Amino acid sequence: MTRRGSRTPTVGFVSLGCPKAASDAEQILTRLRAEGYEISGSHAGADLVVVNTCGFIDAAVEESLDAIAEALAENGKVIVTGCLGAKKDAAGNDVVRVAHPKVLAVTGPHALQEVMDAVHLHLPPLHDPFVDLVPAQGIRLTPDHYAYLKISEGCNHRCSFCIIPSLRGDLVSRPIGEVLREAEILADAGVRELLVISQDTSAYGVDVKYRTGFWGGRPVKTRLYELCDELGKLGLWVRLHYVYPYPSVDDLMPLMAEGKILPYLDVPFQHASQRILKLMKRPASAEKVLDRIAAWRKAVPELTIRSTFITGFPGETEAEFNELLDFLDEARLDRVGAFSYSPVDGASANKLPGALPESVREERKARLLRHQEDISTQRLERKIGRRITVLVDDIDEDGAVARSEGDAPDIDGLVYITDGHALEIGELAEVSVIDCDVHDLYATLAVATD
Numbered sequence: 001m002t003r004r005g006s007r008t009p010t011v012g013f014v015s016l017g018c019p020k021a022a023s024d025a026e027q028i029l030t031r032l033r034a035e036g037y038e039i040s041g042s043h044a045g046a047d048l049v050v051v052n053t054c055g056f057i058d059a060a061v062e063e064s065l066d067a068i069a070e071a072l073a074e075n076g077k078v079i080v081t082g083c084l085g086a087k088k089d090a091a092g093n094d095v096v097r098v099a100h101p102k103v104l105a106v107t108g109p110h111a112l113q114e115v116m117d118a119v120h121l122h123l124p125p126l127h128d129p130f131v132d133l134v135p136a137q138g139i140r141l142t143p144d145h146y147a148y149l150k151i152s153e154g155c156n157h158r159c160s161f162c163i164i165p166s167l168r169g170d171l172v173s174r175p176i177g178e179v180l181r182e183a184e185i186l187a188d189a190g191v192r193e194l195l196v197i198s199q200d201t202s203a204y205g206v207d208v209k210y211r212t213g214f215w216g217g218r219p220v221k222t223r224l225y226e227l228c229d230e231l232g233k234l235g236l237w238v239r240l241h242y243v244y245p246y247p248s249v250d251d252l253m254p255l256m257a258e259g260k261i262l263p264y265l266d267v268p269f270q271h272a273s274q275r276i277l278k279l280m281k282r283p284a285s286a287e288k289v290l291d292r293i294a295a296w297r298k299a300v301p302e303l304t305i306r307s308t309f310i311t312g313f314p315g316e317t318e319a320e321f322n323e324l325l326d327f328l329d330e331a332r333l334d335r336v337g338a339f340s341y342s343p344v345d346g347a348s349a350n351k352l353p354g355a356l357p358e359s360v361r362e363e364r365k366a367r368l369l370r371h372q373e374d375i376s377t378q379r380l381e382r383k384i385g386r387r388i389t390v391l392v393d394d395i396d397e398d399g400a401v402a403r404s405e406g407d408a409p410d411i412d413g414l415v416y417i418t419d420g421h422a423l424e425i426g427e428l429a430e431v432s433v434i435d436c437d438v439h440d441l442y443a444t445l446a447v448a449t450d
């Protein structure tokens with residue numbers, strides 16, 4: 001490897017995929033900056049390019065392979081990391097290496113050290129680490145006022161439509177002291193909202209048998225309740241994603257009722273038919289979900305529940321799909337996303353009988369989303385006339401764009417504050433809700449007499 005005189009080594013960076021991939025990217029970017037590398041916005045101006053890939057569905061594989069091709073064409077020196085890096089084809093060969101044999105190195109997800117080793121090999125750092133050039137909270141891809149907090153990696157489940165466990169391995173929980181330290185640093189840096197993510201948030205600590213760790217000199221169990229309890233002391237919005245409806249989730253309700261964590265749960269139910277859930281091999285599929293939702297709402301009337309569903313799973317009958325619609329009528333979820341089933345290379349569900357044509361899968365998805373529209377609207381209408389707290393995400397010529405406690409960034413709705421021009425991004429504001437549509441609320445600044 002030749003040195004480039006005294007010029008600062010520069011790395012181009014492309015990150016694709018889900019929040020978990022973004023979190024991996026943040027860790028790599030943080031380490032690169034800590035070691036004195038510049039990050040370049042263009043491939044051409046960089047000494048090499050790192051591409052953080054996604055391998056979840058076929059469209060994501062295509063997008064990742066295209067991003068690698070573009071980096072090779074414009075720069076020539078490319079290190080690949082992320083989920084697609086761990087993916088093999090039917091013959092057992094690396095998908096990335098088969099498509100792009102000229103890449104310098106390929107790693108799977110969550111491979112900070114391997115990526116750094118490859119960077120060091122092909123582009124050594126110029127000087128000793130410039131640790132003081134990096135903000136304590138590291139480099140983040142999110143705006144300054146919210147941040148993802150990844151609490152574990154991998155998953156112990158084997159949902160038949162998913163290949164994440166084969167890409168990311170079994171559940172590995174991060175030590176609770178390390179997670180809380182990261183949260184504290186983020187809070188000190190001005191972050192107002194933490195989005196707790198993992199593949200299975202309810203399972204936090206299962207792999208280490210809820211081992212007792214230490215935080216602030218005190219023993220704290222590696223378990224979701226204790227994590228939420230401690231996060232609740234930081235004075236931030238704490239939002240939970242990817243929570244499965246296990247009985248242990250009931251224990252979190254008092255923390256929500258006391259305002260320690262947000263009254264919000266992102267629970268990917270995926271279906272309502274017991275037969276389909278069994279075929280999907282979903283965690284907690286035998287739980288009495290409607291009873292559980294009713295109990296949660298009784299304990300926390302303000303609770304917002306978000307979920308996602310898959311339509312057109314292999315063998316799904318019209319009656320089973322209607323069961324799902326009936327479930328939506330009863331569950332009255334606040335936010336619903338839907339995916340039409342898409343066979344993912346390597347997923348065991350591909351071998352199930354009764355594959356449905358794409359037209360049926362798509363038509364059911366559209367029908368499900370239409371069916372949910374009235375329910376979502378009615379849930380939002382309950383807020384009209386009320387005063388709520390929002391977190392400001394953006395200011396534009398029409399006012400401020402914010403989110404309520406019931407809105408996660410990117411996936412839920414927004415609160416448009418028509419007279420919010422003077423607010424600041426990252427500010428918490430009190431507003432009065434005046435109107436809504438299916439997804440969003442419209443509000444004005446609350447006045448003292450409200």
Ligand code: SF4
Nearest residue numbers: 155157159162164199
């Ligand atoms: S819970 Fe199921 S869908 Fe989620 S990562 Fe684990 S195996 Fe995949």
